[in-house]
Amino acid sequence: LATESLFALSQPGRRGAELPEADVPVKPLNELLPTAALAIEPTGLPEVTEPDIIRHFVNLSTLNMCVDTHFYPLGSCTMKYNPKRHERLASLPGIVDLHPYQNPSDLQGMLALLYETQEMLAEISGLPAVSLQPAAGAQGEFTALLTAKAYFEDRGEKRTKVLFPNSAHGTNPASAAIAGFDCVQLASSKAGLVDLEDLKANLDDQTAVFMVTNPNTLGLFEKDIKQIADMVHEVGGLVYIDGANMNAILGYTRPGDFGGDMMHYNVHKTFTGPHGAGGPGSGPIAVRDFLSDFLPGPVIKRNENAGENGDQYTLENPPKSIGRVRTFYGNIGIVVRGYCYLRTLGAKGLKAVSENAVLNANYLKAILKDVLPVPNGDLCMHEFVASASKIKAENGVTAMDIAKRLLDFGFHAPTVYFPLVVPEAIMVEPTETESKETLDAFAETIRKILQEDPEYLHQAPHSTAISRPDEVVAARHPILQCCEPQ
Amino acid sequence: LATESLFALSQPGRRGAELPEADVPVKPLNELLPTAALAIEPTGLPEVTEPDIIRHFVNLSTLNMCVDTHFYPLGSCTMKYNPKRHERLASLPGIVDLHPYQNPSDLQGMLALLYETQEMLAEISGLPAVSLQPAAGAQGEFTALLTAKAYFEDRGEKRTKVLFPNSAHGTNPASAAIAGFDCVQLASSKAGLVDLEDLKANLDDQTAVFMVTNPNTLGLFEKDIKQIADMVHEVGGLVYIDGANMNAILGYTRPGDFGGDMMHYNVHKTFTGPHGAGGPGSGPIAVRDFLSDFLPGPVIKRNENAGENGDQYTLENPPKSIGRVRTFYGNIGIVVRGYCYLRTLGAKGLKAVSENAVLNANYLKAILKDVLPVPNGDLCMHEFVASASKIKAENGVTAMDIAKRLLDFGFHAPTVYFPLVVPEAIMVEPTETESKETLDAFAETIRKILQEDPEYLHQAPHSTAISRPDEVVAARHPILQCCEPQ
């Protein structure tokens, strides 16, 4: 019943919303607008009542696993708990109902909040200039790369290359490409780290940026990061830190301190903006001082001596700004949640987040390593990448089989088949907001699964709302909407 | 996992909430309070984190069927859709955060709302004096009975008897008993209505009140109600209308017009205050003018000529009030929702509610009657009471079996074994907020169930979170909390 189509609930004449009569004198529409511009027929939107709409979507929602219902160790995504106070506070009148073009004098509370967020993100990164604009991590990458480009152009340099290790998130090369750079992929060392030789071989005066995730996607800290940064800086390039894994190092070390010149945050990961079934995210960037003039506008400035009628906080465009990367000022609703989180934790709390995220990951790794070996690294940071390749070789059970079977036991699956450098990768990120009891239960379940009949596992999951979908058919004959194309 | 006990999630030292340090000078507690009054040990409350608490209760919630997820034709309870706008508006600052002892000048908006609600309830009932105080229907009954008692005493009469038909809700006699009346139960006629002979036989000058639900619990309109009322009035008694079934007659007929002197509303039924898993309800009463002086205080008055500094709306105690029946003014949060509903519907909408509630019930009855016969009445009002006694005689399948099996098909069960006058009663109230499609699917399912193996039905349900619980053991050795008594 839940999975009946919304359109199947439609009956001509049913209504989900009522609108009042116009309280102004009404004229025929074709006196107001040219007839040629008017629709000939009404839209094909369905006609459904409010009770049916609620029942439909409430029932659909229950087909999801989510952090509020299940352990969700999806590696690289930092599926930590989303504090409920954030939802309440981000919905306050005076926060949720501000129009982007209001007079800044009526926005001083919001601008203060955003300014403070900029300051905190600068401090946590060790990079002093922050832009809150990017809508997501990928846009943060793109924005930072354009910033770098503008910087080089301002110096009269035209550098063409962006380098990144083969363990990088796919967005790194994609962002570099749309920013107009040539992409150079580097090998990883046996230890799962940046291959210094390969890096050296590719660094030259065309190198604009070296992009690296640190801790990297294998959950390992790039221990040579300072040396790497020095090498990049030596050829005049810049180091970009993909901050996807900041949850591991808050208060322990800072991108600005280990050689990074630019980075992005994922507020929806590290600072627990809710993931919202795929978004919205928020991807602020932080950069070194010498890059600050190139940031997209506007940024929030604080004016110490604003005077009687002046505003303390203002929106300003950096002098050599790359321009806008989006409309308005950023995914403010998510930034507000991040602000609430930062203000809740403070310095000690932020460090405790990373301490426990790393502890949880290492513990889970330790109690699983005999059955799920981790090819790279001894200690991990906040996540680890195990490999099911030995298991696959033995009895044909794949990382995907394990992932799917976990769903039957009430655990969301880890990330599988990423990063690409680990065969049959199973990437587990427990986060700090899970208990030892949950980790123990998860490990127990993995052991149980590995004892099960491989055939049974190939068919998993067995107890979910649907069994494995046919993705090949879906891609060959895409059905992307439920009505006949008109 | 969901059903693990909250207490099992406790670990010493975990916290679900943090409190700030005191910002005032702190003194040792035993300087502020006598040591003998202080607890020796902390409470045994569990120590659980916020993420675990959320996951626990969210998962628990999904074990419920509810109106937002399922058809819920629980007879007599009017499980209609709860409009989401009510939840939003009842939570507005200025509504949800008012203290009952604020200065009335700061409450004029709320008092206006409550006054308007009184007026609307008076108009709908045809009974001009309203008290919003009662917390639920049962308290409404009690309050009205005390009001009647005070009225009689004021006239120097001491009447001792309350009469009600045997189809009455159990609260009618219970309320009469705690109001200090003797209870007299009357027979029902073959048609399922008040037996006029039996009524006549029991009416005398000791008769204080005749309580009757109309439409009655069989879903039938007491067509002789006027004559009944006349008979009661003739011996000097009063007629109380249990308004549980008001959903059937809004705008069609009014208790005040068919002879009632007093009635209660169930805001949580008729006016869609959410049922909240068992409450809170709200049971305002409406009475005739000559009873108004006896209502519990305070009621809201409107002062036409309030003048410069006077308040337009005030809280006042009726001159001969029976006194308070509860603290403060009523279940205002629920009354606000009822107000929103009344203002949404207007006169036409209210009548349409009853029109469609009655249409839905009669339709469902019509398409089911060949398999689920309805002993009393040809046309029903907003609900009907079928009997499974023939089915039980044939193959042993009971009303309970059918009810339980319905759960497997995603339908909440109707009320069963009430009213007591119908053997193997199945009381179905679809309400107006369900579609013909849903009613058809429900009827189809009943037919399907009646074809199933009786043994299989005795064991039903088969797909719910638990199977039938052992209620006998529960009652014999009650376990009413999860920790050892201390």
Place this chain on the structure above:
Amino acid sequence: MPYLFNTSEQQQEMLQAIGVDSTEDLFSNIPQELRLDRPLNVPPALTEMELQAHVSKLAADNVGPGSRVCMLGGGAYDHFIPAAVDEIARRGEFYTAYTPYQAEASQGSLQTFFEFQSLICQLTGMDVSNASLYEGGTCVSEAAFMAMRVTNRHDRVVLLGSLHPEYRQVVETYLKHLNCEVVVVPCVNGSVDPADVDAAMNDQTACLVIQHPNFFGTLEEAEQLTEIAHKYGALSVVSYDPISLGILKRPGDYGADIAIAEGQSLGTPLQFGGPYLGLFSCSEKFVRRMPGRLIGQTVDRNGKRCYVLNLQAREQHIRRDKATSNICSNQGLIAIRAAVYLALLGKQGIREVAELCCQKAHYAAEQLAQIEGLQLPFPERAFFKEFVLSCSEGADYLLRKARQAGFDLGPELSRFEWTDGSGADQTGVLVAITEQRTREEIDRLVTALKA
């Protein structure tokens, strides 16, 4: 029309299936002369957009704690409510379900209520709790009824004069028609003298009702009073402040037979006085005499642990006029709020909230008492979070002055009828200080009242 499904085509199909011509025919059992022959005279229908504008305007005509500092007490308090409470309580699965008659489809509510009962037992030290009653005031009369059943004494109950005057009025309303004498022991200087209570008790008394901390915020000798009740074979009924049990001895610790409370403080907003939450717990031995809904643990056919409505034989739909009470609902959703609140606070949190209230209230009392013209009338009495402040220039003067400065105090004692003289101080005003109040606010009030 909003919320309706039947299109006119469907109406026709349905009427045909029923075998009538029009929906009007469906109402043929209502005699024509009883019909309303005009539209109801109610205000016109509003769309959601209009309704929101309208109710927002009404809300704006009120002044809530958002714009004023709330130091109002008298049984309803401005405690902080964690957002997680709302998150759970606003789930449709809870608020659009009904009484868990079908256990198989209601384990969510049932387990939550069972845990609520368990939490209340842990909080109070009592053996068993029901799944809630209406609110604090009616709990007193339900407790008196229960005591009458238990002791088989139906003629007399004794209340302390320091009981919330509205609670007292409720008891009087409930009991006076049953010819049960309600004896009130006057309160002197903010609390009741145990010797006076002893004098008022006799062996026909069903129960002694104690409020501790009492209406004036001060502590009663609850333990000693309980002993006095027991001496006369009466039940000790204690109305407590649930927050206070973070630091005070629990009713179960000192032998109370029935412990009752207004549970609004546990995560429910003020909402102008209701719906609130009646907490009701008692000794195990009285469980079958207890009013209200009870959830019990049992097993299903497969031996799986589960929960059901228990001991329903006490209730009205079976016992009718012999039922333990006429109450047939609980405050389900409010009980859920309290369960989430207590789970969030936990052992440490409830203690800390209680301490904060107590410390801040004492700071406030000390500061306010230093202002000329203001006095604490009961300086010798220990209080928890609420106290009486008297004003030489009268209660109205004090309230008005505070209000002008943005502070709501009260209620004033003169608001209530004090049949026994307990609240005779016509210049007294209650001041309640919750954990939400800050030193800055208190100091600001002091400054304003000094001016």
Place this chain on the structure above:
Amino acid sequence: MPYLFNTSEQQQEMLQAIGVDSTEDLFSNIPQELRLDRPLNVPPALTEMELQAHVSKLAADNVGPGSRVCMLGGGAYDHFIPAAVDEIARRGEFYTAYTPYQAEASQGSLQTFFEFQSLICQLTGMDVSNASLYEGGTCVSEAAFMAMRVTNRHDRVVLLGSLHPEYRQVVETYLKHLNCEVVVVPCVNGSVDPADVDAAMNDQTACLVIQHPNFFGTLEEAEQLTEIAHKYGALSVVSYDPISLGILKRPGDYGADIAIAEGQSLGTPLQFGGPYLGLFSCSEKFVRRMPGRLIGQTVDRNGKRCYVLNLQAREQHIRRDKATSNICSNQGLIAIRAAVYLALLGKQGIREVAELCCQKAHYAAEQLAQIEGLQLPFPERAFFKEFVLSCSEGADYLLRKARQAGFDLGPELSRFEWTDGSGADQTGVLVAITEQRTREEIDRLVTALKA
């Protein structure tokens, strides 16, 4: 610490299982010299109660539409949001889930997004919609990129000067580094002359970007402009106002190749400019060139209908630098809001909202234009819900006067850089009238501006 589970006992147990002595040891791979040797310099931690007081204070330092009548436009509008939208979007099952990688555990999101795609197709008359992009402005650059891939023309795109100036700036930021020329056809008297567009197009142009209704609120000759685009083998990209499609011809009706929009109007609050919702739909034939996430219908092993992430081969995690776009998320939760909003409004509702906006906006324009010193600079141009109002005494004067009377108008045209002179009217201010505005409000504004 909030949200943490590990007690110190558990930490010890876990460290032992790992085989290290302290959590500090777990960080041993971070060279000591790179460590931060001091606490982060961030403000002190706040408890929930303190945080709420603090953020409430910040919120009170702003002025939202609650206290001021909002007639602001320019791409973000104060439309009414039915409560049912919030009810669904605030369910943890939606907002705490992530990208539906595991279809078996994500059918809730997947079907909702599939229905979102279907609803957008119905609204726009386009064949296929993705599951959303960031917001209206970035949609334009994504459309331009897509047009470049489809047409294999990488050097030139043409925009109307009546495009939202911030959208134009975004396109310029995105394209200028790729050596793609961005040609802007100036807007004269509120809309663009098709002849000017024809002159600007050539056979190296990848696409023509039209906003209709345009930034100034007026209608463009979208149909004719689409034909012009096609004449040059370019794609027609139309940025629409989703509410306007309740009464205006849909992009699919007049042959647009790509239809994009800011979807904020569909049930998302203003929240100071984001997160909003990029709507992106196109002709079926381009589907494999489309950026963003796509949900497809398929069947599971048992033949049951179900939904999956489809055509993922286009995306970054497979194609990396050859991906159709670097966007790897959608605006999931905002798309859910839009789906619920569109479902609620339905066929009739969307038409009525559009009509109300249009009628009220025309009433407002008519009334305002009668005030001395105020003019509609483009009296000949048809507009939908928004229009430019010019003030002889300057935009600032008008804004200030309205603001003093409790009305927010704007943005003022002078706020933006107008490289091509399209918005040269330095005395012009946008006025947007949604269905929420009442005649009473409009009349009150008129009275105030007359004074």
